[in-house]
Amino acid sequence: MKFPAPPLEGVIVVVQHERAVARMLESALSHAGATVFVTTTAGKTGEVMERYQAHVIVVDSHDAELLRTSTSSLPPSIE
Structure with missing residues (x-):
């Protein structure tokens, strides 16, 4: 038996350097109810x-490495 997923609420940041992937994620998450921002840096x-x-950050391993090496530009709460 399948149960419907509850709608997503809140803000999600998608960190993605590939535009097609970023658009796909943005579309799916927005459709599910989230407010989505896409960043590349x-x-x-x-x-x-x-x-x-x-509330959530979605990042792949390539972009995670970029974030980790640039933590000085991130707020202290996510370092």
Whole structure:
């Protein structure tokens, strides 16, 4: 038996350097009810997370490495 998934609420930041993947994730998450911001740099990710108090960050291993090496631009709460 399948149960419907509850709608997503809150802010999600998608960190993705590939535009097609970013659009797909943004579309799916937005359709599910989340407010989605797509970023491609650590600096912009930090700005968005701080400004909108993001609840979730979606990042692949490539972009995670970029974030980890640029932690000085991220808010202390996510370092």
